[in-house]
Amino acid sequence: MMIHIACNIDHNYVRHCAVTLVSLFENNPKETFTVHIIARELSETDRNILTALAGKYNNKACYYTPDAQMLEGFTIRATHNRLSLAAYYRCFLSALLPEDIDRVLYLDCDIVILGDITPLWRTPLDAHTGVAVVEDTGCKELQRYEILQYPAEDSYFNSGVLLINLVYWREHHIAQACVDYYRTYPERIIFNDQDLLNCVLHRHKTLVGLQWNVQDGFYRNHPAISPEWHRTHAEILRHPVILHYTNRKPWNYDSQHPLRDVYFQYLDLTPWKGERPWHSVKNRFKRFFRLLPFYIGMRKAKYIRLASL
Template sequence: MHNILFTTDEKFAQHCGVCTVSLLKNNPRERFSIVVVGMGLSESSQKNLKACVNCFDNAVLEIVDFQKEKLIDFPQIGHYQKNIYLRLWVDEFFGDDVEKVLYLDVDTIVVDSISELFEIDLKDNVLASVNIPFATSHNRCHLPLEYEYFNSGVLIFNLKQWRLEDGRQKILDFLLKNSDIALNPDQDALNGVFYKKRLTLDYTYNAITPFFKKELFKKLGVRELSRIRENVKIVHFNGNARPWIYTCNHPYQRVYFKYLKYTPWSSYIPEDKSVFNYIKKQLRFMLGIESFVKLATVKGK
């Protein structure tokens, strides 16, 4: 049984459902114990999230109502809501017998089997994660230049080491000391605290938006970018690349909507969907001004 953690609020409950369905559809031979941690989730959203799992026979779901009082000591940084810190209580959401937990941001979708992730030996590392190519956040995180900066949207937690290291307290200490410079709160802190205690995963396990842009990450080379796009396992719609916004032209937008059809939110229609915006989307490609690449094929069952 593989352990999965999602954290969400009411606004992102639908996307959590889509990510859950994408995980289960693309990994039918695996069995999952899924924990969704929410703050202020409505009864309707909780019911819908449970329905996303009930139609599969390879997963069980538990919903945890997180008490906001636990967040009192954590600083409010920038535009981020404090619920971004919920994943830091991972050790409380799973029992002492659980060794490994895969955390996924709910603005991701799984588009292929990720069974190999669960076979990784974390050894004495606290976590595993995916680097952001050419990131320049080192000074902000007190991260030595010889280490790369990673994105926290996909994380494998080694719970034994997380507990031994008192991970949550170390993150809090870092944030309290650096709240004026930690622009990406827990991501900066995770980098600043655990850069020596983490494994690096392949880019395909957290393909963030720039991998699908024409002009970004070009220094990786055509061959490497093609490899990542062709073998992507987890697509991360970070930044402004939100597929539930109709005018977004991310090449995996239609895959998001394909999985949406298997959820109770299947009737969702983007507020900005219109004939005008349809023409606008098409013209961007025709005129060569669209920043996203147009892939010949996309993955996802």
């Protein structure tokens, strides 16, 4: 069985893409993957690194350079300091990928894969379903639906993990629908590609289990998430299949994510083996003073303690 994976990146995310891919290959050794990498400005060295990593596991990497005009007029709003316009390329996968591929699993590259993804890959996608997704941690925020102008009953999904029905996308011209919607309602699109895809596909999706996109917010001490919810989902939080660092990244000097170290386990299987943000004396000092209020109890812990669930 061939499993098709898609990532859209720029040069700054090559190492993080390498971590995502190595974790995928390591934890799915019996599967065969073709990785479709959408990027405009990768160097030959960047491509060689990713190609070699895929080849080491007997998998294949393919590269696509989209036309810059594809994103003419698009802008990055929320989290503009972490995202580039490349984030929108996932909206055009049906136009970019070969027509003989009928489904693809899109993965952000702030993700590590920690288990068997074949159950997700085999999720039924009927003629009325454009995508299989996991609800976003912000799906209970009613203001989002007021801005996006669709019913809260349709929910709101995270766009970092998308099992895409490419047949549906081609038949319903989803790539063009995204362009048309953005040009018509640019003021509604705050969370970039995620808002756009929710607007276009909110009636044509299927929701899958949380284990397929365990987001940073699920680990947070937040009024919207009760201790009972954390206890109910303790097994998924401890053992996610797809772990998604949606907010502060593990490579940020001040990351407090309880599974931060998992990222570095897989980084050490890439050409960046051994590199750590705390190797910088400056970052160690910055981390100490940034986290000091949490250490001495002046501020409440941002994240739950997995051992206490």
